[in-house]
Amino acid sequence: MKSTQITLVCIILLCLFSLHQCGRMESRDTGKSSKIYTPKCFKANCHGFPLVKNCWCCFNDEDICWHDREICMRLC
Structure with missing residues (x-):
């Protein structure tokens, strides 16, 4: 049971790290900030x-x- 919990925590940490890197790359590459678009x-x-x-x-x-x-x- 303990190894399953450790594996789950590792998967969650990997997902959070990749999400963070993706957000950094997207805003740096496009030159735009990731703001929410509000229509007129x-x-x-x-x-x-x-x-x-x-x-x-x-x-x-x-x-x-x-x-x-x-x-x-x-x-x-």
């Missing part, structure tokens, strides 16, 4: 039924919404 617009409900998402709103200001996604992406 998101789908939300404007008027009518509360469960129907029929508008695109700016991520920074939820009060500014349009029915067309392209307009939202251009103006936000």
Whole structure:
């Protein structure tokens, strides 16, 4: 039982080390940081039924919404 636990700990340590190296290599090679992408617009409900998402709103200001996604992406 003890050798099984030691083997499991070794596998976990190897996985964590390889994940760490992969993250370092990815950010160094691309020159970009690994930040989360937030879109300019998101789908939300404007008027009518509360469960129907029929508008695109700016991520920074939820009060500014349009029915067309392209307009939202251009103006936000």
